[in-house]
Every structure is written in structure tokens, then in C-alpha cells.
Amino acid sequence: MIILSLMALTTLGIIRLRNLFSVVILSTIYSFLMATLLLIFDAVDVALTEAAVGAGISTVLMLTVLYYTKVNEEKPRFKSILPLIICLTIGGLLIYGTYGLPPFGASDTPIHTHVSVQYLERSISETGVPNVVTSVLASYRGFDTLGEVIVVFTAAIGVLSILKRDKI
Amino acid sequence: MRLDLLLRISSKIFLPFIILFAFYVQFHGDFGPGGGFQAGVIFAAGIILYTIIFGIKKAQKDFPEKIFNYMVPLGVLIFTVTGLISLSKGLNFLDYDALAHYPKHGQHIGIIAIELGVFVTVIGSMVSIFYAFVTRGKK
Numbered sequence: 001m002i003i004l005s006l007m008a009l010t011t012l013g014i015i016r017l018r019n020l021f022s023v024v025i026l027s028t029i030y031s032f033l034m035a036t037l038l039l040i041f042d043a044v045d046v047a048l049t050e051a052a053v054g055a056g057i058s059t060v061l062m063l064t065v066l067y068y069t070k071v072n073e074e075k076p077r078f079k080s081i082l083p084l085i086i087c088l089t090i091g092g093l094l095i096y097g098t099y100g101l102p103p104f105g106a107s108d109t110p111i112h113t114h115v116s117v118q119y120l121e122r123s124i125s126e127t128g129v130p131n132v133v134t135s136v137l138a139s140y141r142g143f144d145t146l147g148e149v150i151v152v153f154t155a156a157i158g159v160l161s162i163l164k165r166d167k168i
Numbered sequence: 169m170r171l172d173l174l175l176r177i178s179s180k181i182f183l184p185f186i187i188l189f190a191f192y193v194q195f196h197g198d199f200g201p202g203g204g205f206q207a208g209v210i211f212a213a214g215i216i217l218y219t220i221i222f223g224i225k226k227a228q229k230d231f232p233e234k235i236f237n238y239m240v241p242l243g244v245l246i247f248t249v250t251g252l253i254s255l256s257k258g259l260n261f262l263d264y265d266a267l268a269h270y271p272k273h274g275q276h277i278g279i280i281a282i283e284l285g286v287f288v289t290v291i292g293s294m295v296s297i298f299y300a301f302v303t304r305g306k307k
Binding site for chain 2: 010041044045048049052053055056057060061064065068088128129130131133134135137138139141143145146148149150152153155156157160164
């Protein structure tokens with residue numbers, strides 16, 4: 001709860017501030033809070049990713065972008081009423097949607113009764129890997145992970161071909 | 169002479185541990201948390217830290233950009249070839265049972281191989297994108 005309210009405060013700070021350097025630092029703080037939250041939920045590998053990508057690499061990339069542009073944000077040219085209404089509507093719908101979810105940690109929900117039981121039971125005897133997350137990601141759903149690697153590959157090719165087009 | 173002495177010394181002390189932690193996450197992924205993606209990102213963060221502290225010229229001399237550019241497709245290649253090997257032994261694509269005499273050994277080898285593929289691609293992409301951002305507009 002404390003972490004969630006700190007995250008809300010950070011977001012308010014990001015909205016209020018006009019100095020983009022402070023905004024980047026605040027979003028780093030947000031990422032670290034998010035990583036802590038994921039750590040509390042026992043999702044250590046996601047927390048590692050969030051801390052390294054969200055707080056580390058993306059901050060550095062943002063600061064590099066700031067080096068090429070101005071540090072202070074200009075006054076908005078348009079009124080932001082319509083985007084505000086859209087955001088509030090979608091946010092409200094999402095919060096309304098959470099009321100349809102089963103309570104947190106309930107064990108009789110569909111995700112805990114179908115395939116994950118099979119994974120937990122058969123992982124050791126079939127793959128010999130104690131970490132079920134790894135055995136699911138790398139072995140049972142290896143094709144899925146291949147797709148993810150190809151996504152990373154495609155993203156890198158895309159960014160590089162935009163950034164380096166003057167050198168070819 | 170330079171005011172960033174403290175930063176340079178402390179990052180020199182930290183860097184080996186960051187790289188070591190990346191390899192720990194990589195090769196210990198089947199026991200503890202983590203895997204190829206996390207390890208690759210931590211490794212790339214180490215190289216990016218080195219670049220920030222010591223400057224892009226020294227970093228590109230020590231870790232040439234070309235290596236990382238080649239690493240991007242190399243990882244996908246490692247992953248796909250692992251799948252094709254099991255296909256050529258008469259099992260399904262990415263069925264690692266074919267990689268050794270005992271299915272469990274095969275699974276172990278297969279998981280390490282594909283995590284290596286993910287690791288290589290992720291390091292390559294992250295560092296290539298970072299280098300491309302930093303050197304943009306120069307030359």
C-alpha cells in the first residue's frame with residue numbers, strides 16, 4: 001500500500017513538472033518502486049527485468065534523447081480536456097473490470113486449475129529443471145520464446161535502420 | 169585532475185560484479201530466478217555503465233560496435249538451430265529430448281542453448297541501440 005501510494009505520488013509529480021530531466025529521474029524512481037512491488041509478489045525475474053530495463057537502460061536512453069533536445073517542456077498548445085475525458089473513461093472502465101476478477105490469491109480460479117497444475121506436477125520428471133518458470137518458458141513454450149527473441153531482433157533491426165540510415 | 173574520479177573508481181569496482189551477476193543469472197536460470205533475457209539486460213547495463221563513465225570513444229574501442237551488431241541475428245540463429253537439430257533427429261521442433269541420450273540431459277542442454285540464444289540477442293540489441301543513439305548525428 002505504501003509503495004502504491006508512493007507510485008501515485010511519483011506519477012502526480014511527473015504530470016506536474018515541466019523540467020524533463022526531473023521527469024526522467026521520477027520515472028526511474030517509479031520503475032524502482034514497480035520492481036519492489038513485483039519483488040513483493042515473488043516475481044523476482046520480472047523485478048530484475050524492470051530494474052534493469054525500466055530503471056537502468058530506458059533512463060539512459062531518455063537522458064541521451066534529452067541531450068539532443070531541450071530540457072524544458074513547452075506550454076501545451078491545445079486544451080487537454082478531451083484526452084483527459086478519454087483517459088478517465090478508459091481508467092474507469094478498467095477499474096470497473098477489476099470487480100469481475102476473482103479475489104487476489106484465490107486458488108480455485110481457471111488459471112490455477114487447468115494447465116499450471118500439470119506444469120507443476122510434471123516439470124521435474126520431464127525436464128529435470130527445478131525452476132518451473134524456466135522450464136515453462138524454455139521447454140514447454142519454447143516456440144513462444146523463439147517468437148519473443150524474434151520480436152527483440154525485429155525491434156533492434158527497426159531502430160537501427162532508422163537511427164543509422166545516414167551512414168549507409 | 170578530473171572531478172569524476174570517485175565515479176570512475178567505484179564503477180571499476182562494481183563492473184566485474186555486474187558482469188558476474190549477469191552470468192550467474194544466465195547459467196543459474198534453471199535453479200534460481202532469471203534467464204537469458206534478464207542476464208542479457210544486466211550485461212548490457214554493465215556495458216552502458218562503462219560507456220557513461222569512460223566515454224563513447226573508449227567504450228567503442230574496448231567493445232567494438234560491430235560485435236554487438238552481429239550478435240543480434242546470431243542469437244536467433246542459435247535458437248533456431250537448436251530447434252532444427254531436434255527436428256533433424258526425428259522429433260518435434262524445439263523438442264530437446266533429442267539432444268542427448270537421456271531426455272533430461274537433452275532438456276538441460278536444450279534449455280541452456282536457447283537461453284544462450286536469448287542472451288546473445290538481447291545484449292546485441294540493447295548495446296547496438298544504445299550505441300546508435302549516442303553516436304547519432306556525429307560523423
